[in-house]
Amino acid sequence: MERPIRVLVAKPGLDGHDRGAKVIARALRDAGMEVIYTGLRQTAEQIVNAAIQEDVDCVALSILSGAHNTLLPKVVELLRGEGADDILVIGGGVIPGEDIPFLKEKGIKEIFTPGTPTQVTIDFIRGNVNR
Amino acid sequence: MVNNIENRILENDKRAAARLITMLENKDPEGFRILKSVYAKGGNAYVIGITGPPGAGKSTLTDKLVKAYRKKGKRIAIVAVDPTSPFTGGAIxxxxVRMNDLNTDKDVFIRSMGARGHLGGISEATSAAVKVLDIFGSDIIFIETVGVGQSEIDIVKNCDTTIMVMVPGLGDDIQAIKAGVMEIGDVFAVNKADRDGSARTAREIEMMLDFNKTLAWRPPVKMVVATENKGVDELVEAIEAHREHMLTSGAFTTRRIQNAKSEVVSLIKERIEQSILDNAHNEDKLSTFSKEIVSRALDPYTVVERLYEEIKDTIHIK
Incomplete structure (x- = not known):
């Protein structure tokens, strides 16, 4: 069945820089996806509640504050608690290379660092959503 | 996978409700089978529509209204519709963004929908989503339309009270007497009422309403500043007064029957349209005909008659 992929684009934590999140949101829109954009300074709980209610295929988290090792695994953990671990979780932002293996081990499927062409992210989402 | 949706939705399971809405949005036959099996459990929610031009403050006002109703202990659902790109099918x-505080309230369920090509201010699946959220156990359901212009009035066919959100500075009083969206408000809210021209906007709406002396319900006009939560309690009172009027006058049931009628008609139209188009797209007939229309070998009216004749018998139209 032809249907748009639904993606929640969220910014966990306290940094106020949403240009990257907006660029990604726009790129996913232009790729034919339905993007639910929630705005700045979201808690992991808010993100997970929104992901459940919106029945998204993917949660894309943009983070520039440095708190990624805490906040990103928290989102995965809470989704698991809701029985929603079939939702693909990806991350993007200023994330040091040495942190990426830890994040992947915690269930974040891919991390996109600055300079990644948006098409790479689009293709990854299309290839990895679970429905 | 989300299994056993029909039982889980009756137990107020958010994931089940969310998944069922997705299925209905995608016209999954299984979704309609489930909705049919639980349809009789609904009918308890009161449905409030919020409409108005883009940037009028519909989302912000919805946020404030929901908070006011949460103080009364009501369980709330919101269906918020935004436009879909006609070129890519994508949507933001x-x-x-304006409802973040509601996000951790377990008695508030928010669902965003893309209009997906539907032009009436809501999406084709909005009424199905409202049915799901009613059965799911909401007391009040808010439908927020896309930003509307002058003729997107589908909202009124899907709700019990329609709130028309206006802002100052959109035009002179001739705008207020045109036909269309201005006729569907049961309650008018002039938002951004701290701005210049708001009193005039309110006055023009009042004058427009005064032309019609035969209304059983004279829509009130309320001044609000949604961002500062000013005038929201008065707006809630006006909504409640309309609800009271609907319930005591019998208009509630009359309107719901009218709405059911128009829903059935539009579902029939949709089905017939689909069978005509399925047939027309067969062997790419539609493209061939269209080329001939442009080269003047055929005219569009003859094409319509031919395509219609071809499927007429299969759908038994008189």
């Missing part, structure tokens, strides 16, 4: 659904 951003109404949640």
């Amino acid at each position: 659904l951003g109404d949640r």
Whole structure:
């Protein structure tokens, strides 16, 4: 069945820089996806509640504050608690290379660092959503 | 996978409700089978529509109204519709940005929908989503339309009370007497009422309403500043007064029957349209005909008659 992929684009934590999140949101829109954009300074709980209610295929988290090792695994953990671990979780932002293996081990499927062409992210989402 | 949706939705399971809405949005036959099996459990929610031009403050006002109703202990659902790109089918659904505080309230369910090509201010699946959220156990359901212009009035066919959100500075009083969206408000809210021209906007709406002396319900006009939560309690009172009027006058049931009628008609139209188009797209007939229309070998009226004749018998139209 032809249907748009639904993606929640969220910014966990306290940094106020949403240009990257907006660029990604726009790129996913232009790729034919339905993007639910929630705005700045979201808690992991808010993100997970929104992901459940919106029945998204993917949660894309943009983070520039440095708190990624805490906040990103928290989102995965809470989704698991809701029985929603079939939702693909990806991350993007200023994330040091040495942190990426830890994040992947915690269930974040891919991390996109600055300079990644948006098409790479689009293709990854299309290839990895679970429905 | 989300299994056993029909039982889980009756137990107020958010994931089940969310998945069922997705299925209905995608016209999954299984979704309609489930909705049919639980349809009789609904009918308890009161449905409030919020409409108005883009940037009028519909999402912000919805946020404030929901908070006011939460103080009364009501369980709330919100269906917020945003436009879909006609070119890619993609959409940015951003109404949640104004409703972040509601996000951790377990008695509030927010669902964003893309209009997906539907032009009436809501999406084709909005009424199905409202049915799901009613059965799911909401007391009040808010439908927020896309930003509307002058003729997107589908909202009124899907709700019990329609709130028309206006802002100052959109035009002179001739705008207020045109036909269309201005006729569907049961309650008018002039938002951004701290701005110049708001008193005039309110006055023009009042004058427009005064032309019609035969109304059983004279829509009230309320001044609000949604961002500062000013005038929201008065707006809630006006909504409640309309609800009271609907319930005591019998208009509630009359309107719901009218709405059911128009829903059935539009579902029939949709089905017939689909069978005509399925047939027309067969062997790419439609493209061939269209080329001939442009080269003047055929005219569009003859094409319509031919395509219609071909499927007429299969759908038994008189």
